[in-house]
Amino acid sequence: MKAESSGLIIGISIGVVIGVLLAIGGFFCFLYHRKRSQIGNSSSRRAATIPIRQNGIDSCTALSDSSVGTESPKTSINNGISFWLGGLKKANIISASGILEYSYKDLQKATVNFTTLIGQGAFGPVYKAQMLTGETVAVKVLATDSKQGEKEFHAEVMLFGRLHHRNLVNLVGYCAEKGQRMLIYVYMSRGCLASHLYSEELEPLSWELRVQIALDVARGLEYLHDGAVPPVIHRDIKSSNILLDESMRARVADFGLSREEMVSKHVSNIRGTFGYLDPEYISTRAFTKKSDVYSYGVLLFELVAGRNPLQGLMEYVELAAMNTEGNVGWEEIVDSRLDGKYDLQELNDVATLGFKCVNRAPKKRPSMRDIVQVLSRVIKLRNQRKHHKKSLSATADEVTINIDQSTHRSPMSGHRRMESVESTADSCEV
Numbered sequence: 001m002k003a004e005s006s007g008l009i010i011g012i013s014i015g016v017v018i019g020v021l022l023a024i025g026g027f028f029c030f031l032y033h034r035k036r037s038q039i040g041n042s043s044s045r046r047a048a049t050i051p052i053r054q055n056g057i058d059s060c061t062a063l064s065d066s067s068v069g070t071e072s073p074k075t076s077i078n079n080g081i082s083f084w085l086g087g088l089k090k091a092n093i094i095s096a097s098g099i100l101e102y103s104y105k106d107l108q109k110a111t112v113n114f115t116t117l118i119g120q121g122a123f124g125p126v127y128k129a130q131m132l133t134g135e136t137v138a139v140k141v142l143a144t145d146s147k148q149g150e151k152e153f154h155a156e157v158m159l160f161g162r163l164h165h166r167n168l169v170n171l172v173g174y175c176a177e178k179g180q181r182m183l184i185y186v187y188m189s190r191g192c193l194a195s196h197l198y199s200e201e202l203e204p205l206s207w208e209l210r211v212q213i214a215l216d217v218a219r220g221l222e223y224l225h226d227g228a229v230p231p232v233i234h235r236d237i238k239s240s241n242i243l244l245d246e247s248m249r250a251r252v253a254d255f256g257l258s259r260e261e262m263v264s265k266h267v268s269n270i271r272g273t274f275g276y277l278d279p280e281y282i283s284t285r286a287f288t289k290k291s292d293v294y295s296y297g298v299l300l301f302e303l304v305a306g307r308n309p310l311q312g313l314m315e316y317v318e319l320a321a322m323n324t325e326g327n328v329g330w331e332e333i334v335d336s337r338l339d340g341k342y343d344l345q346e347l348n349d350v351a352t353l354g355f356k357c358v359n360r361a362p363k364k365r366p367s368m369r370d371i372v373q374v375l376s377r378v379i380k381l382r383n384q385r386k387h388h389k390k391s392l393s394a395t396a397d398e399v400t401i402n403i404d405q406s407t408h409r410s411p412m413s414g415h416r417r418m419e420s421v422e423s424t425a426d427s428c429e430v
């Protein structure tokens, strides 16, 4: 009897505990879903204002490969749970454009009172910021007295909070407090491509890395041209706008000039950077995707030749083109810092592609999608060659071991085997 009643008490207690736990869980789920539906509502309001997709993936047209991916900040809208936790902490709040709004105080702390300067751009200084969450970000402080800066700011927040791609320097937040306007970006620890190409203090980039960087940039641009709705034209592709992450993967930064286009259709002044500008744009004042392709072509030649476009790179290329027989002979412009360590076929393929990009006639230039395909093929062929070489040398090693073993057994049969090894080795030459 006593045992029965104590069993009953234990059963009831367990039931009560489970019931309480379920109620707490249900309450948290309710809070979480309510928060998400609020976000959804504000997002749809925004969509009516500016018809750009929420993130780079939902409404994305199929791009040339599976490289498209979202990369969100730690507490981004895509990550509901961490967002909700962030909301509880009341540290950062989600802005109307769907990205984080940082408080001035937090940024002031994270940049040690704005002393961690990492660069200076046309719109103001850039600081490295170590957030309390452990995240490192780059804070671009816009010059507050600039009218253009204000316009840029609002357009950039609206536009770029919705664009996400692994080859873009994604905007993760902003701050609009105390008359200050700041943009917060993913931090790119290896700095800009230009410094790696031209600084004597940094190791020269290997040929393989240069081709990989060219492909990364092409993928970022392909996304802007063919993945974003409506398409985005960058308008200022140059080596100082290509930033590198810890593992030397490249991302396209600074959409300053495309912002202008989104806000006002009538852009009267010539914008962009001398040396990279499409001659067709200079004469017609119409900037198209093919103008980005032209600038990208200049960037390809920068990677090949290690020369700055402001120091006559394209004149140098034009001269070389007179001597090249169509698709070959580009080695005369190759960067001497490569010390001859490059694959000639790849060099000719990349330079030939670059030359097509800088064709005077925009229609004859390839699209960014075509470019991604060509460069992907260059890297694929290289990997196949490496794999082929590896498997041939493994076969040769295996045969050598067999010879050693058979030499032990019978010198006669070993001799015959040696002949077969030599013929295998001959066919190994690639």
Ligand SMILES: Nc1ncnc2c1ncn2[C@@H]1O[C@H](COP(=O)(O)OP(=O)(O)OP(=O)(O)O)[C@@H](O)[C@H]1O
Pocket (backbone or CB within 6 Å): 118, 119, 120, 121, 122, 123, 124, 125, 126, 138, 140, 169, 185, 186, 187, 188, 189, 191, 192, 240, 241, 243, 253, 254
């Ligand atoms: N996300 C980032 N991560 C790391 N460093 C950055 C980041 N953004 C900018 N920088 C650094 O700050 C410098 C200035 O960047 P910013 O984009 O403001 O100007 P810019 O592209 O160099 O020049 P311009 O404004 O004329 O195009 C860059 O050269 C780079 O070294």
